[in-house]
Amino acid sequence: MASKIYSFNKGMLEQEEGGVVEEYPLQLVVNGRELATLIASPHDLRFLVAGFLRLQGFVSKVEDFQALAICQDFGAASVTIKGELPERLKPVLTSGCGTGISFNMPKPVEKKGPSRVHSPASIFTLMNQLAQKAEGYKSHGGMHSAGVGDTELILHSEDIGRHNTIDRLAGEALLKGISLEGKILVTSGRVSTELVAKASLLGIDVIASRTSPTDMAIRMAEQAGITLVGYVRAMSFKLYTHVDGIDFRAGDGKVQGVTGVILAGGASSRMGSNKALLPHKGGRFIESIYRELCEIFPEVILVTNTPEQYQFLPCRKVPDLYEGMGALAGIHAGLSQSSNPAVFTVACDMPHLNPELIRHIASHRHSCDLVLPMSPHGYEPLHALYNKGCLPAMESSLKNGKRRIVSILPRVNVREISPSEVAGFDPGFDSFSNINTPQEYYDLRNADKEKTAAGGQFPDAAAKLQA
Incomplete structure (x- = not known):
């Protein structure tokens, strides 16, 4: 909804056009009886109504609905269900936005713990996907969002009320025949007892929020066997209940859906020998790169x-499909042969990889074709993430004799990681440095020796590669 808005900034008052969040009252009539007026956002109201009735215990399956009609013009929903409503309904005011209402406070299903174990990477991925899908919030703010999934979101919703978002998910899942058993629920809002109780009725294993849970929500989640996670950020979160529902074993937090690709096709002309095979960190240079990528991605290709x-x-090795066409051909080969929809590429001579920066870059993979970091010197395409949507542009450039990676940029959707954004993880931009000359290599070796003398240790390469 467009509205005239006045903006006051630095002593200046200016008029601007902008959107504001819509608030929509929906009168709910069930079996001819006026049950409630739901205050919500005006889209997909059938999901909201179905979910509200499901989580109030009035229906449990699609067959319980005999009719469900929404009249958007008059703000009315008329529903006929099997059976009769209780003669007396006692409304309970909840902590929902604007004060919610419940007739049957949902009671959690008691269980010892989550039905399965989930990875930290899944929580980060789902929360990032939820943020990307929050179109209403990005447009004008004032909306909550929620979603469910395993390693990828399968359903998501937005509404002015945070409890409405859960009702919408419950209703859509019911009407579409989607089971939410064992899934992760991610939400932008505070986690209260009503939200935990509703999640329990849906069989949710993990609730993850951008913000905090209440004390009663924590106690209820413990009772319901739900892992409760709060304050989810790019690479961190807080755990309140059932820590065993998250698997923190080494390697478990790998970025799903992305293959690490090492490019080892350079001539090493300035070095005078194959720099990938030079000694570094207790092994060869390329072994160090390989070990670091193995800690982040489930698959690594050379x-x-x-x-x-x-x-x-111990990894797959693939050749260029367009020989003699430089790094672009190498990225194309890795992307073509990857078993995942995206690849993160690095050169074989980059000694200062930053795992947190790499994970941050990978977290944007669902919103574009190419995630391209920048340093003060410009684009850094040899430390970037490419989705398979880049393949047509790559093949077009290669067939036309264009070797430069930047030649594909006008034909793909690019998400730039600005220098200031990179600096938040790597202030010195060391991630993008590489070793080209003997002097640069000697300087690196001396730095390694100083680190070892100061008490730093490098892992045994053979042991790591055999693990």
């Missing part, structure tokens, strides 16, 4: 036209 030189690496 792009090389000389696989016999890298038999010591």
